[in-house]
Amino acid sequence: MTTNEKNSLTYRDAGVDIDAGDALVDRIKPLAAKTMRDGVMAGIGGFGALFEVPKKYQEPVLVSGTDGVGTKLRLAFEWNRHDTVGIDLVAMSVNDILVQGAEPLFFLDYFACGKLSVDTAAAVVGGIAKGCELSGCALIGGETAEMPGMYPEGEYDLAGFAVGAVEKSKIINGKSINVGDKIIGLASSGAHSNGFSLIRKIIERAGAKPDDDFHGQKLVDVVMAPTKLYVKSVLAALDKHGAAIKGLAHITGGGLLDNVPRILESGLTAQIKQSAWTFPPLFQWLQEQGNVAQEEMYRVFNCGIGMVIVVPADQEEAIKTTLAEQGETVYSLGEIVAQQDGQAQTVVI
Template sequence: MKISYEQAGVSIDNANAFVNAIKPLVKQTFNANVLGGIGSFSGAYKMPSHFKNPVILGATDGVGTKLRLAIDAKKYDTIGQDLVAMCVNDLICNFATPLFFLDYYASAKLEIEVAKNVLCGIVEGCKKAGCALIGGETAEMPGMYAQGDFDLAGFAVGMAEEEEIDRREFVKNGDILLALPSSGLHSNGYSLARKVLFESLKMNFEDKIGDEKLIDILLKPTRIYVKDFLKLKPYINALAHITGGGLVENLPRIFPQGIGCIIRKHHLNTPEIFYKIAEAVAENEMYKSFNMGVGMVLVVSAKNVSKVLENSDAFIIGEVVINEGVNLE
């Protein structure tokens, strides 16, 4: 008896059905620069014409073990926004405007409704970021993943003016640090958070912190800061996306040699979930592992602080000083 590809665990018909199901969703992200549609061998995007010295930038990421929680909770509609956010929030730190996005979805067996829910989140993320979803890959890989598991990766491409990419030269002693709040843990530190919350503290998904269920807090999608960046760009000297490594490790990436900063911890609007995790984690470890309520840090000249505060939900957390590293007070 001959063996088919489907008997080996891979259904081409299922994959085709998924592509047809998502076409109307993906089209919602298209703009005038998208050439063609879904289904070709690659996605095509026309180069924007308003850049003087254009440079293309790329960013790629996943969502880490936050995905484990989404799978265990069978809540798939927000994890796609996390995927987009982790990529486009990196691009804007080099003053790049996101243009388009691609995704990679791999599973043991493609479950169309699950994948469609994930895709809805990706579409929502792309709409928030103002970028087009021009392609992706869906792979069935029996033997590589456990039944019901899947993995995600995302790829974003943006464009910036060449002279604007490296922000370190724009950061000066006396600049003010402003924070744009995070929506929660975003997509970092989940291996530690899961160990603390579910193993050490013996909590479950339905337990509440304040008025919210723990699982809803943990799966709150990562905030996308693209529109904030585009609105505030004239007033910003530099930006730092606060991901793995927290404030302590991400801020030095935008400082020139000999420059550091002071962060005043009591100025941070830290959500309750971080204090719950801190019941079993040392403070220095918390600041290295989590964003502590800060999703994006803006370095702003003192004269421009009022403009940023008036046009966003930013708040002051510290200042740039002649020093090395991040000093938490």
């Protein structure tokens, strides 16, 4: 079959640049190489990535999670800040599987755009690789989809997928949590990747700009600070204290009020003391500029607490010490009490 060269179309004419995609893969490979760990059998470049479950597990249970970055991406586009949202992407998934006691093993990403900018995509994937490196998780695969007409130029979407493993006998499910257990909180690094539809509304109302001074930092640096990765510190605490860590809750969408109940049996309430910590300046500013009610703050944002841990009262101080030695800022938030009729499973008093 012959073609008329004058009227012949190419994929590039349709808006897809295969050469740009190949150039991005070349940029990604050395970034992914830094994340390799025991178990990786085949990574970037194949049709599928191969990973062997580490032999240290006697009865391994695989734990998987997937997430995105939400409308924080809108600020990444508007403020041209692409190097941190990749860390967000990793953190949102690996922190989720961590709460069941799982060690993250590998991660895959999905990057979709209308027109591929190699520099922008490389910045995003560089953040993904950094997040994987910080959490001991191998970046072994992913997909870059250039889809003309689906996304405006300069915009993209992200999804991430993490798989971890936990010994069957060491799965954390909250079932051993009892009245009298203590609640520990680990500080967040900012708003993480939740509540950004409201954050963007507040920024618009306040007329704030990315380069505005905010307590000695640029507002863009505070708002776009990447989600904190709790993997290495919490795994160290699990290794040392084992079953004493009865429950873990990642404070994501739904804030403190909706996430802590996910690990509680019926009849229990997490009673958190408002005086146990002070809202970081970002959350104080958001509440003031948006005139946001206190309960709404607790339900939308992490308010400075990114991870909640439930432990026996007699081991609270030892576990706090271990976490502090791992670099965490640790708070004694409150305790588990018997749920009263009509009472929510998380209350802030």
